Amino acid sequence: MSKNSPERDGPAIEARGLVKVYGGNRALDGIDLTVQRGQVFGLLGPNGAGKTTAVRVLATLTRPDRGTARVLGHDVIRARDAIRARVAVTGQFAALDADLTGYENLSVLGRLHGLSRAAVRRRADDLLTAFDLTGAAARPVGGYSGGMRRRLDIAASLIVTPDLLFLDEPTTGLDPRGRGRVWELVRRIAAAGTTVLLTTQYLDEADQLAGRIAVIDRGRVVAEGTSAQLKSRVGSGTLHVRLLDGAARPRARQVLADTLDGTVRLAADPLALSVPLTAPTDATDVARRIGHAMIRLADARVPVAEVTLGHPSLDEAFLALTAHKTAPTTEQAGRRAAGSALGHTDGSVRGRTTGREVAPATADEEDNA
Numbered sequence: 001m002s003k004n005s006p007e008r009d010g011p012a013i014e015a016r017g018l019v020k021v022y023g024g025n026r027a028l029d030g031i032d033l034t035v036q037r038g039q040v041f042g043l044l045g046p047n048g049a050g051k052t053t054a055v056r057v058l059a060t061l062t063r064p065d066r067g068t069a070r071v072l073g074h075d076v077i078r079a080r081d082a083i084r085a086r087v088a089v090t091g092q093f094a095a096l097d098a099d100l101t102g103y104e105n106l107s108v109l110g111r112l113h114g115l116s117r118a119a120v121r122r123r124a125d126d127l128l129t130a131f132d133l134t135g136a137a138a139r140p141v142g143g144y145s146g147g148m149r150r151r152l153d154i155a156a157s158l159i160v161t162p163d164l165l166f167l168d169e170p171t172t173g174l175d176p177r178g179r180g181r182v183w184e185l186v187r188r189i190a191a192a193g194t195t196v197l198l199t200t201q202y203l204d205e206a207d208q209l210a211g212r213i214a215v216i217d218r219g220r221v222v223a224e225g226t227s228a229q230l231k232s233r234v235g236s237g238t239l240h241v242r243l244l245d246g247a248a249r250p251r252a253r254q255v256l257a258d259t260l261d262g263t264v265r266l267a268a269d270p271l272a273l274s275v276p277l278t279a280p281t282d283a284t285d286v287a288r289r290i291g292h293a294m295i296r297l298a299d300a301r302v303p304v305a306e307v308t309l310g311h312p313s314l315d316e317a318f319l320a321l322t323a324h325k326t327a328p329t330t331e332q333a334g335r336r337a338a339g340s341a342l343g344h345t346d347g348s349v350r351g352r353t354t355g356r357e358v359a360p361a362t363a364d365e366e367d368n369a
């Protein structure tokens with residue numbers, strides 16, 4: 001390998017115009033992606049957006065119908081073996097044997113990867129400790145909880161440290177504590193130098209973990225950038241104003257409507273109003289506009305107790321980026337309504353209602369090499 005070879009120094013993933021059609025359904029409809037090495041890259045999208053299909057193409061488990069992709073410098077069609085030797089895919093629950101213990105599962109996988117018995121023992125012990133499974137190591141996996149299986153599944157994908165790890169919806173169905181533990185593991189994996197492609201429907205998960213995010217919808221990338229960039233695309237946030245005197249609220253509402261370009265919302269709290277600042281503005285413009293609004297409130301003798309500018313959540317960004325481009329399915333619309341009803345307490349659109357686990361990633365399912 002030359003000193004500056006794409007296998008070692010180029011992007012971890014470089015995909016152009018990927019198309020994958022199932023029957024009449026374009027699961028991927030021209031996806032472009034570039035993932036730099038060492039990044040945690042988030043692929044964020046609703047049910048059926050094409051996330052798993054993208055992972056399957058990039059992990060060489062299925063062939064694209066059109067387009068090109070290089071993974072760790074290798075072509076996904078011509079160099080499957082070279083890619084498979086250096087990547088790992090989670091979600092391979094089929095690879096876990098429910099009758100074997102956690103330790104035995106890791107041990108079998110390690111031996112399959114050609115590790116010596118001693119190396120397997122060391123690696124399995126390290127992974128079981130890191131994934132907080134030492135206490136359960138001698139128990140059959142069939143008796144594990146969903147969260148424990150998920151952690152063992154990720155541990156199994158790390159039996160040999162991959163250069164690139166595909167984490168396909170790693171926290172779906174986990175409780176908040178389980179999600180937090182998986183997040184911590186992902187951070188550690190990334191810190192140790194493995195590039196991670198993370199697919200998720202959870203906005204807060206992408207926000208927490210991913211340095212860059214591509215939002216995909218109906219097989220296309222509809223937006224890409226850092227979490228902050230995606231948020232800034234939908235505006236500068238929402239101005240919240242709390243008054244000292246509820247009687248002044250009609251006056252405040254009029255002033256804010258006159259001075260700020262946004263719909264003034266009256267909160268359930270009779271002292272509170274809010275205005276989403278949706279026009280594209282830079283930070284100084286926001287400050288100028290808010291300053292102007294505050295002066296006008298003072299001129300109108302509106303007594304103000306508190307003024308805050310909240311950043312838009314990634315949730316708001318996601319809905320803005322995808323909602324107008326797709327007519328939501330009943331299920332999606334229901335989820336969004338549920339998210340609103342919950343007040344987006346954690347910034348996420350909840351619920352993978354299908355309950356489907358990530359498909360076992362076997363190359364034999366289709367397009368076998």
Ligand code: ATP
Nearest residue numbers: 022025027045046047048049050051052053054201
């Ligand atoms: P989810 O979050 O629900 O897992 P996703 O973003 O991972 O969704 P995919 O699983 O990639 O989406 O599916 C994209 C589209 O392709 C969906 O409409 C799905 O029904 C379809 N699809 C995926 N795999 C197959 C297949 N093997 N055969 C037929 N259709 C498929």
